[in-house]
Amino acid sequence: MTEQVIEKKGFKLETTALRAYTMLGALALIWLYFHWKTDGRFVTPENLSNLMTQTSVTGIIAVGMLMVIVAGQIDLSVGSLLGLAGAISAIVLTNFGYGVLPAILAAIAVGILVGLLQGSLTAYFNIPAFIVTLGGLLAWRGVVKGITNSSTVPVSDQAFVDIGQSYLHPAVGWVLAAVAIALVLYQAYRRSKVEKEYGLGEGSLAPQIVKAIFPVIGILLFIYLMNSYAGIPNPVVIFILVALFGFFITNNTTFGRYLYAIGGNAEAARLSGINNKVVILTVFGLLGAFVGIASVVNTARLGSATVGAGTLTELDAIAACVIGGTSLMGGRGTVFGACLGALIMSSLDNGMSSINLESYLQDIIKGLILVSAVGLDMIGKRT
Amino acid sequence: MALLEMREITKEFPGVKALDGVTIDLHEGEFHALVGENGAGKSTLMKVLSGVYPHGTYGGDIVVDGDVKGFANIREAEEAGIAIIFQELSLVKELTVAENIFLGKEPTRFGVINWAEVYQRSSQLLRDLNLPLNPQTKVGSLGIGQQQLVEIAKALSHKAKLLVLDEPTAALTESEVETLFGILRGLKERGVGMIYISHKLDEVFTMSDRITVLRDGKTVGTQATLALDRNKVIALMVGRDVGDIFPQTSHDLGDVALEVKHLTAFDPDIASKKLVDDVSFKVRKGEVLGIAGLMGAGRSELLTTIFGAWTGKSSRSFPSNANRAEILVEGKNVEINSPSDAIANGIGFVTEDRKRYGLILDQTINDNSTLASLNRFSGGFITNRSRETAATRKVMSSLHVKANSPMTVTGTLSGGNQQKVVLCKWLLTQPKVLFLDEPTRGIDVGAKQEIYAEINKLAASGLAVVMVSSELPEVLGLSNRIIVLHEGKVTGEFTRDEATSEKVMHAATGATKT
Numbered sequence: 001m002t003e004q005v006i007e008k009k010g011f012k013l014e015t016t017a018l019r020a021y022t023m024l025g026a027l028a029l030i031w032l033y034f035h036w037k038t039d040g041r042f043v044t045p046e047n048l049s050n051l052m053t054q055t056s057v058t059g060i061i062a063v064g065m066l067m068v069i070v071a072g073q074i075d076l077s078v079g080s081l082l083g084l085a086g087a088i089s090a091i092v093l094t095n096f097g098y099g100v101l102p103a104i105l106a107a108i109a110v111g112i113l114v115g116l117l118q119g120s121l122t123a124y125f126n127i128p129a130f131i132v133t134l135g136g137l138l139a140w141r142g143v144v145k146g147i148t149n150s151s152t153v154p155v156s157d158q159a160f161v162d163i164g165q166s167y168l169h170p171a172v173g174w175v176l177a178a179v180a181i182a183l184v185l186y187q188a189y190r191r192s193k194v195e196k197e198y199g200l201g202e203g204s205l206a207p208q209i210v211k212a213i214f215p216v217i218g219i220l221l222f223i224y225l226m227n228s229y230a231g232i233p234n235p236v237v238i239f240i241l242v243a244l245f246g247f248f249i250t251n252n253t254t255f256g257r258y259l260y261a262i263g264g265n266a267e268a269a270r271l272s273g274i275n276n277k278v279v280i281l282t283v284f285g286l287l288g289a290f291v292g293i294a295s296v297v298n299t300a301r302l303g304s305a306t307v308g309a310g311t312l313t314e315l316d317a318i319a320a321c322v323i324g325g326t327s328l329m330g331g332r333g334t335v336f337g338a339c340l341g342a343l344i345m346s347s348l349d350n351g352m353s354s355i356n357l358e359s360y361l362q363d364i365i366k367g368l369i370l371v372s373a374v375g376l377d378m379i380g381k382r383t
Numbered sequence: 384m385a386l387l388e389m390r391e392i393t394k395e396f397p398g399v400k401a402l403d404g405v406t407i408d409l410h411e412g413e414f415h416a417l418v419g420e421n422g423a424g425k426s427t428l429m430k431v432l433s434g435v436y437p438h439g440t441y442g443g444d445i446v447v448d449g450d451v452k453g454f455a456n457i458r459e460a461e462e463a464g465i466a467i468i469f470q471e472l473s474l475v476k477e478l479t480v481a482e483n484i485f486l487g488k489e490p491t492r493f494g495v496i497n498w499a500e501v502y503q504r505s506s507q508l509l510r511d512l513n514l515p516l517n518p519q520t521k522v523g524s525l526g527i528g529q530q531q532l533v534e535i536a537k538a539l540s541h542k543a544k545l546l547v548l549d550e551p552t553a554a555l556t557e558s559e560v561e562t563l564f565g566i567l568r569g570l571k572e573r574g575v576g577m578i579y580i581s582h583k584l585d586e587v588f589t590m591s592d593r594i595t596v597l598r599d600g601k602t603v604g605t606q607a608t609l610a611l612d613r614n615k616v617i618a619l620m621v622g623r624d625v626g627d628i629f630p631q632t633s634h635d636l637g638d639v640a641l642e643v644k645h646l647t648a649f650d651p652d653i654a655s656k657k658l659v660d661d662v663s664f665k666v667r668k669g670e671v672l673g674i675a676g677l678m679g680a681g682r683s684e685l686l687t688t689i690f691g692a693w694t695g696k697s698s699r700s701f702p703s704n705a706n707r708a709e710i711l712v713e714g715k716n717v718e719i720n721s722p723s724d725a726i727a728n729g730i731g732f733v734t735e736d737r738k739r740y741g742l743i744l745d746q747t748i749n750d751n752s753t754l755a756s757l758n759r760f761s762g763g764f765i766t767n768r769s770r771e772t773a774a775t776r777k778v779m780s781s782l783h784v785k786a787n788s789p790m791t792v793t794g795t796l797s798g799g800n801q802q803k804v805v806l807c808k809w810l811l812t813q814p815k816v817l818f819l820d821e822p823t824r825g826i827d828v829g830a831k832q833e834i835y836a837e838i839n840k841l842a843a844s845g846l847a848v849v850m851v852s853s854e855l856p857e858v859l860g861l862s863n864r865i866i867v868l869h870e871g872k873v874t875g876e877f878t879r880d881e882a883t884s885e886k887v888m889h890a891a892t893g894a895t896k897t
Contacts, residue, residue, distance in 0.1 A: 194769045252765055252766055253761075253764055253765055253766060254757045254758065254761050254763075254764055254765075254766055255764070256766075257750065257754070257757060257766060258757075260743075260746065260750070261743055261746070261750075261754055264743035264744075264745050264746055265739075265742065265743045265744075267739060267740055268734075268739075268740055268741055268742060268743055268754075269743075269754070270692065270722065271690075271692055271722055271732065271734055271740055271741075272722065272754045272755040272808065273721070273722040273723035273725070273726040273755050274722075274723070274754070275721065275723065331743065331745055331746075332745060
């Protein structure tokens with residue numbers, strides 16, 4: 001082999017950025033198309049508020065699913081677990097009459113326990129995650145039927161229902177917007193300082209401020225739209241918090257780095273002193289916790305825990321990750337991509353329903369879009 | 384007339400001439416041994432012969448039974464009666480012996496396999512070869528030695544008249560080797576010509592009629608076995624100048640940095656087979672300890688076991704008694720049960736095969752470099768990218784990694800630079816003892832020299848280095864002291880002044896301790 005520096009400058013950053021722009025473009029096209037087809041009933045404050053709320057449950061789970069997939073694993077049980085944790089919180093609330101907080105904690109605890117159980121079977125007993133969680137998909141749905149006698153458990157506690165159905169006061173929304181913008185600007189300032197310190201760029205503030213313009217406009221527009229209807233829906237607030245948390249975990253923690261390392265090359269990770277088993281156990285626990293949170297939102301939104309709650313949610317969450325550019329082989333994917341993927345999926349659902357497309361066609365189109373998204377990715381990679 | 388002639392075979396890879404005018408011939412019923420150091424070109428030559436490298440990608444002629452042949456693929460070579468058994472077994476473990484023998488050439492009628500014929504013909508074949516095997520047994524349930532025999536039966540099922548065996552005894556026990564040799568003698572009587580590649584000179588002298596020695600891709604000589612002896616063969620194998628690419632440095636050695644006592648490691652698949660057999664050694668601060676030995680001698684296994692990464696059984700876990708292995712770092716007995724224990728105790732391990740064990744090719748230089756020391760750059764949990772990048776930059780420039788920035792993706796680098804990134808990773812763990820396993824495999828001479836210089840620099844700064852390498856000149860040129868392994872045991876120990884290629888090669892081919 002001849003020694004030469006074969007290098008494509010900034011290869012990774014460019015492709016991930018390019019992907020993000022492509023996806024935003026695709027989302028814009030989908031919105032415009034439905035807006036045109038519905039004679040201007042799609043991009044309205046009311047519909048966008050609904051759309052964001054519909055995205056929340058899948059989105060929260062997709063953030064956890066992303067981390068599991070990045071580590072080279074998979075979890076097929078999240079739909080059934082969503083049903084189970086929701087049923088248990090409803091039972092704690094309605095049948096036992098405990099308060100809202102115990103109901104929430106019970107749901108999250110169930111999620112974590114199931115996640116840790118499945119994670120330990122995968123990590124320590126070497127049963128492939130696909131098998132363990134396929135078993136979970138069947139078993140947890142059975143448990144739901146057992147503990148509810150296959151009947152719906154209603155939830156009437158207003159405080160609980162508000163989690164899923166109420167909105168943040170518009171004033172609070174603006175305060176949050178101010179905080180978010182301040183954070184974005186502070187990040188821009190810090191980045192310029194770091195660049196100067198380590199000589200990565202010119203270190204001037206101006207280009208960083210220019211880069212910050214889009215996120216700032218996005219935040220203002222988002223809050224304005226949500227507030228023009230009723231304020232940010234509570235489920236959306238929770239989804240955003242979970243997404244920010246996931247973003248932080250994947251980008252700024254050793255744990256996050258280990259997820260990518262294990263998914264990228266498990267043997268190299270092990271020989272670098274990483275305890276792969278503990279990391280895999282933990283990531284399943286984390287996804288379980290997110291599913292617990294999502295189940296509270298879901299149950300509150302529907303006002304009851306149904307036997308079929310969460311059916312096929314696992315596939316929506318996996319599809320969101322994949323559309324968002326996550327590799328099922330592990331090692332590659334971003335929280336931002338997974339969230340955008342979830343938004344694209346629910347935009348399709350929402351849009352196709354609002355133009356009264358027949359249900360069978362909706363399924364076919366969603367299937368086609370999932371496969372072509374990955375197909376386009378593969379073609380893009382080859383050239 | 385010769386069964387086979389290979390005339391003036393030349394094969395180039397980008398930047399390397401792997402074969403340079405090699406000529407070899409083989410007669411009917413002849414057992415022809417092919418020997419040479421690792422990397423001398425033996426396996427490449429056999430890949431040319433068997434069609435792995437198709438006609439047109441090499442220079443020179445292959446003549447079978449007087450006709451010049453140009454094989455486009457392995458199948459064409461097989462049809463010409465050439466069968467090759469590679470080092471790695473190519474059997475499907477889930478299929479039966481008979482299914483494996485006929486894999487890809489099942490007798491069929493309208494696309495339906497005639498199983499009666501498959502089993503009848505394979506029984507016949509196994510009987511002819513005197514192999515005590517049931518054709519209905521699953522290959523996976525056989526030992527490695529028996530699998531090797533199945534491989535031979537498979538090779539002979541299409542009436543091969545020329546059989547190439549590449550290190551067939553590497554994984555066999557002594558009695559299995561005897562069985563194999565019995566069968567090979569039988570084949571010889573039936574007129575099958577054999578080319579036999581082996582590092583084990585004892586076997587070569589027992590079995591062969593003629594010996595051809597390759598060195599650096601050239602034929603050094605072909606002679607009748609009776610006209611040669613062990614010393615002559617070794618002299619032919621290594622007869623080369625250890626150049627001046629190894630700057631001799633002299634500095635004082637410090638205290639013992641690492642001591643290993645009675646280390647034994649067992650094969651993860653065959654629990655009774657020792658891959659490392661009661662090895663003890665010491666290495667001092669500032670010292671480079673070379674570990675020499677041929678492929679399969681247990682060198683990587685030794686390092687992996689000390690590092691706490693061995694997946695099989697080892698004498699580390701023996702109940703405490705005299706046979707239990709001890710590892711002492713700076714004189715203190717330490718428990719190392721995982722790579723993170725090893726790192727915490729100041730041991731770093733630049734593993735072999737950087738693509739499989741060393742790097743995450745999709746990720747940046749920075750993320751690869753800090754992977755083993757991430758805790759040091761973070762408050763335990765939250766990472767600090769700017770600190771990482773600063774440290775990566777520093778180590779990159781001290782190792783002369785040629786890349787635009789720490790954010791460059793590792794997979795886009797050349798082999799030499801990738802290897803340096805692995806070295807970056809382990810230097811950032813601030814080790815006291817650094818293991819290097821084949822640190823210059825597959826990189827060009829310029830990068831090699833840079834790595835040699837770096838090893839000397841690290842040793843001079845007081846680091847203890849343990850280096851495994853298959854390239855003898857490298858071991859001789861860099862090490863203060865050399866231990867030689869053969870079949871898991873230490874068969875020789877030499878200081879820099881005592882060591883010569885011949886002595887090391889003697890020990891590595893199984894001569895007893897001198």
